[in-house]
Amino acid sequence: MIVPGYGRKLDLKEWSPVVEALLDGRHFVLTTHENSDGDGLGSEVALALVLRQFGRTVSIVNPTEVPPNYSFLKKAGGIVLFNGRDEDAIQELSLSDVLVVLDANLAERIGSLRPHVQFAKELGGMKIVCIDHHLDPEDFADIMVCEQYASSTGELVYDLILALEAKTGRKLVTPEVAEALYTAIMTDTGSFRFPKTTPYVYRIAGDLVDKGADPSLIYDRIYNSLTPQALKLLGAALSAITIYDDGMIASLFISQEMMKTTGSKLFDTDLIVTYLLSVPSVRISVLMVEMMDGRVKASFRSRGNIYVNHLARNYGGGGHMNAAGCLLQFSAEKARKVIPEDVRAFLNAHLSE
Template identity: 35%
Template sequence: MSSNPITQQLDEALAFMKDNASFLVVSHVQPDGDAISSTVVVGWLLQRLGKKAIMINESELPSRLQYLRGFDEIISLKQQQPELSFDAVIAVDCADYRRIGDVAALFPEDCKLLNIDHHPTNNGFGTVNVIWPEAAATVEILYDLIIHAGFVPDQECAGAVYTGLLTDTGGFRYSNTTPRVMEIAASLLALGVSGSQLADHLLEKMTIAKLKLLQTALARLTFSDDLKIGWLYIGKEDLAQCGAVSEDLEGIVNYALNVDGVEVGILFKETNDGAVKASMRSAGKADVAAIAQSFGGGGHVRASGCRLEGPLPDAMGSLVDAVRKALV
């Protein structure tokens, strides 16, 4: 054991892995790139340590990540309800215990749990906790853990770590892209990862359904006269007509926000019951959390959401009006 608190945490995590023989590895519901990558990276490390690992998630798994080695071994509770036996649990990328979802129902009482996460709001729900809010992604912590354990990631494990970094930093574009992230990315590329193929597959390519949804939304993109507010909408029939799913809405609001001079971008989505969900993004000047709160919603200063009564044109009118007033 070391007196350096970071090294000490890694020592404790490794001891947890060495002290048990079999593990259930779980990430959060509706898993993203970092969640699934972290799951398979922990699976890889446990295998190296001679341990048995069962990987699991409550939700359906995003098919775009199926190239990850180990992806096919992850059990989705949506597809099977297995009877499992294991000595301990490792939760990765779960900001709180509830994010584990229905998988938690499989845990025995007094379950030993190693909690590895980078969310600053993580309350330390594990028996052992490795929580680094300064990490851009949970895979960043796992990379250090692998090195600390004396291993070198093979090309596929390195690709999984790169996947988590790419997706949680928006392709090295978000403000969590630290020097450390770039140093790790350099090491992973040197290990043979094809960063350009991963970036292309994860960040550039889209399904035809998503492209159709983007076409639909972009054709309706509207701006206020002063070009400070941009908004687009998706009606309740549009998803089905495009063959798209809710996840395909992700990122579309940025087409409204990312025009020079725009301060607030809004995506309106009509729900099946005729209500309207609004996602707002701010370029910095407007506090869209405050605007969302005034409609009973919430979120962050630069990304928030709220629910409005329909019909859609009325909902759009009243929220755009509120944003206009907030920008004066």
């Protein structure tokens, strides 16, 4: 794998099929994965704003609600929540000639939208485009650009917009587009501190700031907007963390009862996973959150060259080398017993290599 450096050049040939599909299409639906984050949301909002500059009809339809700290993106992009029965969203899918899936390279990651996407494709020949940067992509799209070297999907969408500018001769990065892309890249690089934050990423960030993104404001909106409910959950969760195996593994289970008591919601757990890896000795952490339907969402984090996406893949999930997740198809009681032991076995296997 070649990681782009400071002087990386735009690969117009790679982006040509995507550019052609976007310029030929007239009615678009954009979406991202369940439990959306800054990268998925920022990428789809940026692309929507660009496509609307070409007079295209664009709808953003997501399988789960937008977390409150990203409400500024929801306002900018007009994001609609699909609850599985939304007739307007189903109609948008049936009318669209291009669906763009951003920040998800597995079809199941779009959740409740998946069967309706399949039906719309069979009914009207809708073209599916996928843009992503995670490991182990699934071949479900007509056109896929999945580059694992990229820091974020936002980095790839930035390149796509440059390719569109080269093709059309238009300047497309407005202040609103810059804000959405900066959000995508900043959040998925951990505020520019993760390993894939190459010199090229800093160049992109500088360009986006030059074109209207406000780094201080964006950071404040995302990371300094905790609700009282989220703070209560954080307090309860920190006292329940378990650290074992000589401090190398940290785990935490958040029950529905804990969330009801604190009045918190699923997206309030996103901040908590970062605390699990804050102890220097911890090599792998797992956060398990009980869902309303009884299933469990598991989020894995790791240090160094420990590929926790392989661990998540055992349960139908995926993600990055050091950050991955899955939705467990069994009870919370079983998850609390099985997952910590699986994490232990996985780490021991890694240490014995």
